[in-house]
Amino acid sequence: MIVLITGAYGGIGKAACFSYAKNATRLFITGRDQDKLNALVAELTQNFSIPIDAIAADINDNAQVKVLFQHIAKTTKRLDVFLHCAGTLTQQPLMMSRFEMIQNEIASNLTSAVLFCQFASKLMMRNKQGVITLLSSIVASQGSAGQSVYGAAKAGIEGLVKSLAKELGSVGIRINAVAPGFIETPLVEHFSSEEKTMIANKTSLGRLGNVDDIVPVLQFLSSSNARYITGQVLAVDGGLVL
Protein backbone atom coordinates (compact mmCIF):
# COMPACT_ATOMS: atom_id res chain seq x y z
CA MET A 1 0.00 0.00 0.00
CA ILE A 2 1.49 3.30 -1.18
CA VAL A 3 0.44 6.21 1.05
CA LEU A 4 0.78 9.99 0.67
CA ILE A 5 0.29 12.23 3.71
CA THR A 6 0.31 16.04 3.56
CA GLY A 7 0.87 18.22 6.61
CA ALA A 8 3.04 15.36 7.77
CA TYR A 9 4.71 17.02 10.74
CA GLY A 10 1.51 18.61 12.06
CA GLY A 11 -0.44 17.15 14.96
CA ILE A 12 -2.77 14.74 13.14
CA GLY A 13 -0.38 14.35 10.20
CA LYS A 14 2.50 13.14 12.33
CA ALA A 15 0.34 10.67 14.23
CA ALA A 16 -1.00 9.42 10.90
CA CYS A 17 2.55 8.93 9.58
CA PHE A 18 3.41 6.69 12.54
CA SER A 19 0.18 4.76 12.16
CA TYR A 20 0.39 4.23 8.38
CA ALA A 21 4.08 3.34 8.58
CA LYS A 22 2.93 0.11 10.26
CA ASN A 23 1.00 -1.18 7.24
CA ALA A 24 2.22 0.83 4.23
CA THR A 25 4.80 -0.51 1.83
CA ARG A 26 6.02 2.99 1.04
CA LEU A 27 5.24 6.34 2.57
CA PHE A 28 5.39 9.71 0.81
CA ILE A 29 5.25 12.61 3.23
CA THR A 30 5.10 16.29 2.48
CA GLY A 31 5.07 19.64 4.21
CA ARG A 32 6.54 23.05 3.62
CA ASP A 33 9.70 22.66 5.70
CA GLN A 34 12.32 20.16 4.50
CA ASP A 35 14.16 20.21 7.84
CA LYS A 36 11.03 19.28 9.75
CA LEU A 37 10.31 16.54 7.21
CA ASN A 38 13.84 15.19 7.58
CA ALA A 39 13.49 15.17 11.36
CA LEU A 40 10.25 13.23 11.03
CA VAL A 41 11.86 10.74 8.66
CA ALA A 42 14.63 10.22 11.21
CA GLU A 43 12.03 9.47 13.89
CA LEU A 44 10.06 7.16 11.62
CA THR A 45 13.06 5.19 10.43
CA GLN A 46 14.01 4.45 14.03
CA ASN A 47 10.79 2.48 14.28
CA PHE A 48 9.98 1.31 10.77
CA SER A 49 11.94 -0.09 7.86
CA ILE A 50 9.70 0.92 4.96
CA PRO A 51 10.98 3.40 2.36
CA ILE A 52 9.92 6.96 3.21
CA ASP A 53 10.14 9.80 0.71
CA ALA A 54 10.04 13.27 2.25
CA ILE A 55 9.37 15.96 -0.35
CA ALA A 56 8.96 19.58 0.67
CA ALA A 57 6.19 21.37 -1.20
CA ASP A 58 3.97 24.38 -0.78
CA ILE A 59 0.46 22.96 -1.01
CA ASN A 60 -0.73 26.20 -2.59
CA ASP A 61 1.79 26.05 -5.42
CA ASN A 62 0.52 24.08 -8.41
CA ALA A 63 4.02 23.62 -9.87
CA GLN A 64 5.45 22.25 -6.61
CA VAL A 65 2.51 19.89 -6.16
CA LYS A 66 3.00 18.64 -9.72
CA VAL A 67 6.68 17.92 -9.02
CA LEU A 68 5.63 15.95 -5.93
CA PHE A 69 3.23 13.80 -7.93
CA GLN A 70 5.75 13.36 -10.74
CA HIS A 71 8.11 11.95 -8.14
CA ILE A 72 5.46 9.52 -6.89
CA ALA A 73 4.51 8.50 -10.42
CA LYS A 74 8.14 7.90 -11.34
CA THR A 75 8.98 6.04 -8.14
CA THR A 76 5.98 3.78 -7.63
CA LYS A 77 3.67 4.38 -10.60
CA ARG A 78 0.74 4.16 -8.21
CA LEU A 79 -0.94 5.67 -5.17
CA ASP A 80 -3.35 3.74 -2.96
CA VAL A 81 -4.11 6.08 -0.07
CA PHE A 82 -4.04 9.86 0.06
CA LEU A 83 -4.51 11.66 3.35
CA HIS A 84 -4.73 15.46 3.28
CA CYS A 85 -3.82 16.69 6.77
CA ALA A 86 -2.35 20.04 5.75
CA GLY A 87 -4.28 23.12 6.70
CA THR A 88 -4.26 26.34 8.67
CA LEU A 89 -6.50 27.87 11.29
CA THR A 90 -6.54 31.63 11.70
CA GLN A 91 -8.69 32.80 14.61
CA GLN A 92 -9.94 36.22 13.53
CA PRO A 93 -13.31 38.01 13.42
CA LEU A 94 -14.31 38.57 9.81
CA MET A 95 -14.35 42.33 10.31
CA MET A 96 -10.64 42.15 11.15
CA SER A 97 -9.61 39.73 8.40
CA ARG A 98 -7.43 41.11 5.64
CA PHE A 99 -8.14 40.02 2.07
CA GLU A 100 -4.76 38.22 1.85
CA MET A 101 -5.54 36.26 5.01
CA ILE A 102 -8.95 35.26 3.64
CA GLN A 103 -7.39 34.09 0.38
CA ASN A 104 -4.66 32.21 2.18
CA GLU A 105 -7.10 30.47 4.53
CA ILE A 106 -9.28 29.35 1.62
CA ALA A 107 -6.24 28.28 -0.40
CA SER A 108 -4.60 26.29 2.39
CA ASN A 109 -7.75 24.54 3.55
CA LEU A 110 -9.81 24.14 0.38
CA THR A 111 -8.01 24.92 -2.87
CA SER A 112 -5.08 22.72 -1.86
CA ALA A 113 -7.48 19.83 -1.23
CA VAL A 114 -9.02 20.27 -4.68
CA LEU A 115 -5.57 20.39 -6.29
CA PHE A 116 -4.28 17.31 -4.44
CA CYS A 117 -7.47 15.38 -5.22
CA GLN A 118 -6.97 16.19 -8.89
CA PHE A 119 -3.43 14.79 -8.95
CA ALA A 120 -4.05 11.92 -6.54
CA SER A 121 -7.15 10.64 -8.33
CA LYS A 122 -5.34 10.71 -11.66
CA LEU A 123 -2.62 8.50 -10.22
CA MET A 124 -5.13 6.18 -8.50
CA MET A 125 -7.08 5.82 -11.72
CA ARG A 126 -4.19 3.92 -13.27
CA ASN A 127 -5.11 0.97 -11.06
CA LYS A 128 -8.80 1.82 -10.78
CA GLN A 129 -8.59 1.89 -7.02
CA GLY A 130 -7.67 4.26 -4.24
CA VAL A 131 -8.88 5.99 -1.13
CA ILE A 132 -8.81 9.70 -0.41
CA THR A 133 -9.48 11.06 3.06
CA LEU A 134 -9.71 14.78 3.69
CA LEU A 135 -9.93 16.65 6.95
CA SER A 136 -12.94 18.83 7.54
CA SER A 137 -13.86 20.28 10.93
CA ILE A 138 -16.82 20.44 13.26
CA VAL A 139 -16.76 24.16 12.48
CA ALA A 140 -18.05 23.40 8.95
CA SER A 141 -21.41 22.16 10.23
CA GLN A 142 -21.75 24.01 13.53
CA GLY A 143 -19.86 27.26 13.02
CA SER A 144 -17.60 29.05 15.45
CA ALA A 145 -17.17 32.76 16.09
CA GLY A 146 -13.84 33.98 14.78
CA GLN A 147 -13.55 31.04 12.39
CA SER A 148 -15.92 32.07 9.61
CA VAL A 149 -13.37 31.82 6.80
CA TYR A 150 -11.94 28.57 8.16
CA GLY A 151 -15.49 27.22 8.52
CA ALA A 152 -16.35 28.25 4.97
CA ALA A 153 -13.27 26.49 3.63
CA LYS A 154 -14.01 23.32 5.62
CA ALA A 155 -17.64 23.37 4.47
CA GLY A 156 -16.16 23.46 0.97
CA ILE A 157 -14.25 20.27 1.79
CA GLU A 158 -17.53 18.56 2.60
CA GLY A 159 -19.06 19.69 -0.70
CA LEU A 160 -15.96 18.48 -2.51
CA VAL A 161 -16.23 15.05 -0.89
CA LYS A 162 -19.90 14.67 -1.84
CA SER A 163 -19.42 15.53 -5.50
CA LEU A 164 -16.08 13.84 -6.01
CA ALA A 165 -17.43 10.60 -4.55
CA LYS A 166 -20.00 10.61 -7.35
CA GLU A 167 -17.37 11.49 -9.94
CA LEU A 168 -14.78 8.92 -8.89
CA GLY A 169 -16.88 6.04 -7.59
CA SER A 170 -17.17 4.41 -11.01
CA VAL A 171 -13.39 4.25 -11.32
CA GLY A 172 -12.94 2.56 -7.95
CA ILE A 173 -11.86 5.55 -5.90
CA ARG A 174 -13.50 6.30 -2.55
CA ILE A 175 -13.36 9.70 -0.88
CA ASN A 176 -14.48 10.68 2.60
CA ALA A 177 -13.75 13.32 5.18
CA VAL A 178 -13.25 13.27 8.90
CA ALA A 179 -14.58 16.25 10.82
CA PRO A 180 -12.65 16.47 14.06
CA GLY A 181 -13.95 18.40 17.02
CA PHE A 182 -11.50 20.18 19.29
CA ILE A 183 -8.33 18.13 19.03
CA GLU A 184 -5.26 19.11 21.04
CA THR A 185 -2.73 19.85 18.30
CA PRO A 186 -0.40 22.77 17.54
CA LEU A 187 -3.23 24.20 15.41
CA VAL A 188 -5.17 25.15 18.57
CA GLU A 189 -2.32 25.85 20.97
CA HIS A 190 -3.31 29.54 21.10
CA PHE A 191 -6.42 28.61 23.11
CA SER A 192 -6.12 29.33 26.85
CA SER A 193 -6.66 26.55 29.40
CA GLU A 194 -9.92 28.24 30.45
CA GLU A 195 -11.16 28.17 26.87
CA LYS A 196 -10.16 24.53 26.55
CA THR A 197 -12.01 23.61 29.74
CA MET A 198 -15.09 25.42 28.49
CA ILE A 199 -14.98 23.50 25.19
CA ALA A 200 -14.38 20.18 26.97
CA ASN A 201 -17.53 20.84 28.99
CA LYS A 202 -19.48 21.22 25.76
CA THR A 203 -18.67 17.66 24.66
CA SER A 204 -20.81 14.67 25.61
CA LEU A 205 -17.68 12.80 26.65
CA GLY A 206 -16.46 15.68 28.83
CA ARG A 207 -12.96 15.91 27.39
CA LEU A 208 -10.99 17.34 24.49
CA GLY A 209 -9.88 15.02 21.74
CA ASN A 210 -6.36 14.00 20.86
CA VAL A 211 -4.73 12.69 17.71
CA ASP A 212 -5.18 9.10 18.87
CA ASP A 213 -8.93 9.64 18.67
CA ILE A 214 -8.64 10.64 15.01
CA VAL A 215 -6.02 8.38 13.45
CA PRO A 216 -7.87 5.05 13.93
CA VAL A 217 -10.82 6.57 12.09
CA LEU A 218 -8.54 7.64 9.23
CA GLN A 219 -7.14 4.12 9.14
CA PHE A 220 -10.63 2.63 9.12
CA LEU A 221 -11.81 4.83 6.24
CA SER A 222 -8.82 3.86 4.10
CA SER A 223 -9.13 0.16 4.94
CA SER A 224 -11.13 -2.51 3.16
CA ASN A 225 -13.49 -2.52 6.15
CA ALA A 226 -14.81 0.77 4.77
CA ARG A 227 -14.97 -0.52 1.18
CA TYR A 228 -18.66 0.46 0.84
CA ILE A 229 -18.27 3.92 2.36
CA THR A 230 -17.77 6.94 0.14
CA GLY A 231 -18.95 10.55 0.06
CA GLN A 232 -19.30 10.67 3.84
CA VAL A 233 -18.21 13.15 6.46
CA LEU A 234 -17.59 11.46 9.77
CA ALA A 235 -17.60 13.65 12.87
CA VAL A 236 -15.07 12.64 15.49
CA ASP A 237 -15.81 15.19 18.16
CA GLY A 238 -16.81 13.51 21.41
CA GLY A 239 -20.33 14.83 20.92
CA LEU A 240 -19.22 18.46 20.86
CA VAL A 241 -21.95 21.07 20.45
CA LEU A 242 -20.47 24.48 19.76
Add this chain to the structure above:
Amino acid sequence: MTAITILVDAFVTALEVPRSEVNESLEYNSHKQWDSTAHMILIAQLENDFEVMFDIDDIIDMSSFTKAKEILTKYNESISF
Protein backbone atom coordinates in the same frame (compact mmCIF):
# COMPACT_ATOMS: atom_id res chain seq x y z
CA MET B 1 6.69 -2.15 -28.94
CA THR B 2 6.23 0.94 -31.13
CA ALA B 3 4.73 4.18 -29.84
CA ILE B 4 1.69 3.83 -32.08
CA THR B 5 1.01 0.33 -30.74
CA ILE B 6 1.27 1.56 -27.17
CA LEU B 7 -1.06 4.44 -27.99
CA VAL B 8 -3.66 2.25 -29.69
CA ASP B 9 -3.47 -0.25 -26.83
CA ALA B 10 -4.06 2.57 -24.36
CA PHE B 11 -7.19 3.66 -26.22
CA VAL B 12 -8.43 0.06 -26.52
CA THR B 13 -7.94 -0.50 -22.78
CA ALA B 14 -9.25 2.83 -21.54
CA LEU B 15 -12.25 3.19 -23.82
CA GLU B 16 -12.98 -0.54 -24.03
CA VAL B 17 -13.34 -0.39 -27.79
CA PRO B 18 -12.19 -2.82 -30.49
CA ARG B 19 -8.82 -2.04 -32.04
CA SER B 20 -10.55 -1.43 -35.38
CA GLU B 21 -12.35 1.59 -33.91
CA VAL B 22 -9.16 3.32 -32.82
CA ASN B 23 -8.37 5.45 -35.84
CA GLU B 24 -8.00 9.06 -36.98
CA SER B 25 -11.75 9.65 -36.82
CA LEU B 26 -12.05 8.69 -33.15
CA GLU B 27 -13.14 11.76 -31.18
CA TYR B 28 -14.16 12.60 -27.63
CA ASN B 29 -17.94 12.58 -27.10
CA SER B 30 -18.60 11.48 -30.67
CA HIS B 31 -17.94 7.82 -29.85
CA LYS B 32 -20.36 6.54 -27.22
CA GLN B 33 -17.53 4.87 -25.29
CA TRP B 34 -15.45 8.04 -25.00
CA ASP B 35 -17.34 9.93 -22.32
CA SER B 36 -15.96 11.98 -19.42
CA THR B 37 -15.29 8.94 -17.24
CA ALA B 38 -13.49 7.12 -20.06
CA HIS B 39 -11.53 10.29 -20.72
CA MET B 40 -10.23 10.30 -17.13
CA ILE B 41 -9.22 6.65 -17.47
CA LEU B 42 -7.59 7.33 -20.84
CA ILE B 43 -5.52 10.18 -19.43
CA ALA B 44 -4.36 7.99 -16.53
CA GLN B 45 -3.50 5.19 -18.97
CA LEU B 46 -1.52 7.48 -21.29
CA GLU B 47 0.36 9.07 -18.38
CA ASN B 48 1.27 5.61 -17.16
CA ASP B 49 2.25 4.14 -20.52
CA PHE B 50 4.23 7.14 -21.76
CA GLU B 51 5.55 8.23 -18.34
CA VAL B 52 4.33 11.79 -18.65
CA MET B 53 2.12 14.06 -16.53
CA PHE B 54 -0.18 16.22 -18.61
CA ASP B 55 -1.05 19.82 -17.87
CA ILE B 56 -4.76 20.44 -17.35
CA ASP B 57 -4.99 22.41 -20.61
CA ASP B 58 -3.71 19.40 -22.52
CA ILE B 59 -6.14 17.06 -20.75
CA ILE B 60 -8.99 19.31 -21.86
CA ASP B 61 -7.49 19.66 -25.31
CA MET B 62 -7.08 15.92 -25.93
CA SER B 63 -10.26 15.64 -27.93
CA SER B 64 -9.31 13.05 -30.53
CA PHE B 65 -6.94 10.22 -31.30
CA THR B 66 -5.06 12.56 -33.63
CA LYS B 67 -4.82 15.23 -30.94
CA ALA B 68 -3.49 12.67 -28.46
CA LYS B 69 -0.56 11.97 -30.79
CA GLU B 70 0.15 15.67 -31.16
CA ILE B 71 0.08 16.31 -27.41
CA LEU B 72 2.21 13.30 -26.54
CA THR B 73 4.83 14.39 -29.04
CA LYS B 74 4.95 17.75 -27.27
CA TYR B 75 5.89 16.03 -24.00
CA ASN B 76 8.42 13.69 -25.54
CA GLU B 77 9.98 14.77 -28.79
CA SER B 78 11.61 11.37 -29.28
CA ILE B 79 8.20 9.77 -29.73
CA SER B 80 7.09 9.39 -33.31
CA PHE B 81 3.75 8.02 -34.43
